[in-house]
Amino acid sequence: MVTLAEVATHAGVSASTVSYVLSGKRSISAGTRQRVERSIQELGYHPNAGARALASNKSNIIALMVPLRTDMYVPVMMEIAIAVATTARTHGYDVLLLTGEEGPDAVRRVTGSGLADAMILMDVEMDDERLPLLRGTDQPSVLIGLPADTSGLTCVDLDFAATGALCVEHLATLGHRDIAVIGEAPGVYERHTGFAERTLEGLRSRARELGLRVLHRPCEGGYDAMTLTLARIFDERPDTTGFVVQNESAVEPLLALLRRQSRAVPEDVSVIAVCPDQVAVQASVRLTSVAIPAQEMGRRAVEQLVAKLDGRDTDEVVLLAPELTIRASTGPVSTLS
Amino acid sequence: MVTLAEVATHAGVSASTVSYVLSGKRSISAGTRQRVERSIQELGYHPNAGARALASNKSNIIALMVPLRTDMYVPVMMEIAIAVATTARTHGYDVLLLTGEEGPDAVRRVTGSGLADAMILMDVEMDDERLPLLRGTDQPSVLIGLPADTSGLTCVDLDFAATGALCVEHLATLGHRDIAVIGEAPGVYERHTGFAERTLEGLRSRARELGLRVLHRPCEGGYDAMTLTLARIFDERPDTTGFVVQNESAVEPLLALLRRQSRAVPEDVSVIAVCPDQVAVQASVRLTSVAIPAQEMGRRAVEQLVAKLDGRDTDEVVLLAPELTIRASTGPVSTLS
DNA sequence: GTGAAAGCGCTAACAA
DNA sequence: TTGTTAGCGCTTTCAC
Numbered sequence: 001m002v003t004l005a006e007v008a009t010h011a012g013v014s015a016s017t018v019s020y021v022l023s024g025k026r027s028i029s030a031g032t033r034q035r036v037e038r039s040i041q042e043l044g045y046h047p048n049a050g051a052r053a054l055a056s057n058k059s060n061i062i063a064l065m066v067p068l069r070t071d072m073y074v075p076v077m078m079e080i081a082i083a084v085a086t087t088a089r090t091h092g093y094d095v096l097l098l099t100g101e102e103g104p105d106a107v108r109r110v111t112g113s114g115l116a117d118a119m120i121l122m123d124v125e126m127d128d129e130r131l132p133l134l135r136g137t138d139q140p141s142v143l144i145g146l147p148a149d150t151s152g153l154t155c156v157d158l159d160f161a162a163t164g165a166l167c168v169e170h171l172a173t174l175g176h177r178d179i180a181v182i183g184e185a186p187g188v189y190e191r192h193t194g195f196a197e198r199t200l201e202g203l204r205s206r207a208r209e210l211g212l213r214v215l216h217r218p219c220e221g222g223y224d225a226m227t228l229t230l231a232r233i234f235d236e237r238p239d240t241t242g243f244v245v246q247n248e249s250a251v252e253p254l255l256a257l258l259r260r261q262s263r264a265v266p267e268d269v270s271v272i273a274v275c276p277d278q279v280a281v282q283a284s285v286r287l288t289s290v291a292i293p294a295q296e297m298g299r300r301a302v303e304q305l306v307a308k309l310d311g312r313d314t315d316e317v318v319l320l321a322p323e324l325t326i327r328a329s330t331g332p333v334s335t336l337s
Numbered sequence: 338m339v340t341l342a343e344v345a346t347h348a349g350v351s352a353s354t355v356s357y358v359l360s361g362k363r364s365i366s367a368g369t370r371q372r373v374e375r376s377i378q379e380l381g382y383h384p385n386a387g388a389r390a391l392a393s394n395k396s397n398i399i400a401l402m403v404p405l406r407t408d409m410y411v412p413v414m415m416e417i418a419i420a421v422a423t424t425a426r427t428h429g430y431d432v433l434l435l436t437g438e439e440g441p442d443a444v445r446r447v448t449g450s451g452l453a454d455a456m457i458l459m460d461v462e463m464d465d466e467r468l469p470l471l472r473g474t475d476q477p478s479v480l481i482g483l484p485a486d487t488s489g490l491t492c493v494d495l496d497f498a499a500t501g502a503l504c505v506e507h508l509a510t511l512g513h514r515d516i517a518v519i520g521e522a523p524g525v526y527e528r529h530t531g532f533a534e535r536t537l538e539g540l541r542s543r544a545r546e547l548g549l550r551v552l553h554r555p556c557e558g559g560y561d562a563m564t565l566t567l568a569r570i571f572d573e574r575p576d577t578t579g580f581v582v583q584n585e586s587a588v589e590p591l592l593a594l595l596r597r598q599s600r601a602v603p604e605d606v607s608v609i610a611v612c613p614d615q616v617a618v619q620a621s622v623r624l625t626s627v628a629i630p631a632q633e634m635g636r637r638a639v640e641q642l643v644a645k646l647d648g649r650d651t652d653e654v655v656l657l658a659p660e661l662t663i664r665a666s667t668g669p670v671s672t673l674s
Numbered sequence: 675g676t677g678a679a680a681g682c683g684c685t686a687a688c689a690a
Numbered sequence: 691t692t693g694t695t696a697g698c699g700c701t702t703t704c705a706c
């Protein structure tokens with residue numbers, strides 16, 4: 001293993017000079033710099049991460065805590081994680097992958113050991129048990145998601161309330177009066193995961209203003225669950241003509257069932273989804289949708305975190321504005337029936 | 338920040354004693370151990386990761402390199418990654434998340450800096466450019482996937498050749514003679530990703546032995562691509578009655594299109610998928626399938642790696658035996674037509 | 675613009 | 691069974 005000392009000898013300078021060439025923390029003459037850089041190349045030197053962490057009290061590692069559960073849409077998680085890792089690298093950080101399994105203990109472990117300089121938490125619940133710990137430490141952190149109380153925390157998320165409102169507005173504009181919301185699995189609501197509840201709130205309050213009726217039904221993914229859910233919806237509200245779906249694994253079953261019931265999309269019923277663009281485009285009907293900007297969320301989270309680490313001021317809450325893309329699954333309500 | 342020295346003072350012992358209590362590398366009297374453990378508790382001590390890494394020349398970190406691309410089935414990747422992280426923790430390791438973006442450079446960086454003790458590579462291609470580097474270093478590594486030349490490498494993967502054979506056997510037993518294989522996106526084959534080609538080889542060679550005809554078509558996911566692919570298949574081989582699908586985002590489109598063409602599953606055509614059980618169960622027809630054991634793959638990869646790190650012998654190639662689960666999408670070929 | 679040297683917190687010989 | 695001590699490779703004062 002090549003050490004900094006060896007580089008110094010090889011270049012005919014002192015260890016500190018090599019260190020400063022690397023860090024750029026003091027000016028170096030052009031000649032010296034070149035010789036040092038040449039030696040680094042020739043010897044294939046890589047600074048030792050442990051030594052660096054010990055001496056500088058910085059690990060250059062960001063911890064990312066992903067949920068262990070997989071009842072939520074996994075590709076979104078993965079896309080966020082990859083965006084986090086990619087963006088972190090551009091700022092000189094590596095990413096440590098923690099699962100939710102350890103829970104609050106992981107926060108303590110990482111904070112206490114100096115393993116990571118900062119952390120990003122995904123899948124934050126409204127009243128998350130990790131939050132007190134984060135508030136009580138000086139380790140910078142960013143949440144992807146929005147808990148009930150954001151004081152003292154930095155959060156990045158899609159503005160789900162605005163998302164819900166946007167969906168309902170679009171349907172209202174098309175003349176729909178009875179809206180059914182097909183939501184995430186019941187467990188998601190029971191855990192009080194922020195995004196699901198906020199979508200619903202935004203949607204309901206806008207619907208109230210616009211005078212629309214809303215029926216909300218959580219739904220496990222898959223065909224069997226969807227069959228039941230859909231039957232109940234039409235049973236309770238036969239005049240439903242607009243659907244808002246926030247559950248990727250319910251999208252295709254819903255479309256298939258509607259087809260089977262000879263309800264044409266968008267002639268008889270309109271469907272709008274909250275999902276990644278890829279899902280909207282690949283569905284059997286190209287779906288009008290509000291996109292979940294997974295990459296953007298991961299990227300912004302890292303940028304907020306790096307700003308904190310650099311001692312720059314950060315926003316407390318970054319809410320990304322939802323964007324509606326109109327495709328082939330929504331249309332004006334039928335005037336014939 | 339609490340240091341080992343502070344714990345030592347608090348417990349009235351020397352630093353090394355505290356260290357040995359932690360590592361268990363020499364026997365400690367019960368009394369001393371208790372006092373030390375008590376001090377650790379009281380002071381809330383966590384060993385400093387950097388210092389430990391520097392002194393012991395071990396980071397207790399495993400690097401996991403995930404593909405940047407997302408044209409493959411992402412949930413499988415995520416499930417593997419989570420299984421890796423979870424299993425690694427049970428062995429005292431943390432996981433560093435690297436994306437494929439840096440390519441071979443990431444291998445150099447991690448190896449050279451001592452950031453990680455070992456690495457796991459996912460999405461290995463037949464002739465992967467990272468392999469020479471791995472062979473040339475003494476850093477232990479495990480591949481998830483199987484390259485063309487496995488010499489000097491440890492690999493974990495599903496036995497995809499056996500998987501392909503198993504699919505074809507099942508269809509043959511049911512009397513099908515003309516088989517269509519709907520594969521991954523063309524890009525996957527162009528990159529010569531091992532698993533896709535091996536499935537095909539296993540399938541073809543068994544089909545030859547059994548005297549079946551096989552038509553293979555790569556397919557991007559989604560409905561549009563599937564429509565085209567399916568049309569071509571029936572155009573070229575009108576007598577096709579058996580489908581093998583190895584592409585999660587083609588599964589549902591295929592089923593929907595068959596339905597639309599009034600080809601009943603499994604009465605008219607049989608469909609067997611290579612996919613995670615969850616996908617098979619949630620599809621609109623419960624699919625006969627060979628499971629992709631994502632968790633098992635992640636777990637085994639870590640276990641192989643830990644064995645190497647502990648200096649134990651390891652298998653060169655661990656091929657997990659495929660398991661066929663018969664569900665509702667396959668049946669005997671119709672004798673009426 | 676450069677060098678010398680004192681740690682950072684821990685591990686693991688070597689001693690006792 | 692326990693203590694003493696010399697590093698691990700780097701960063702960063704302090705000195706020139």
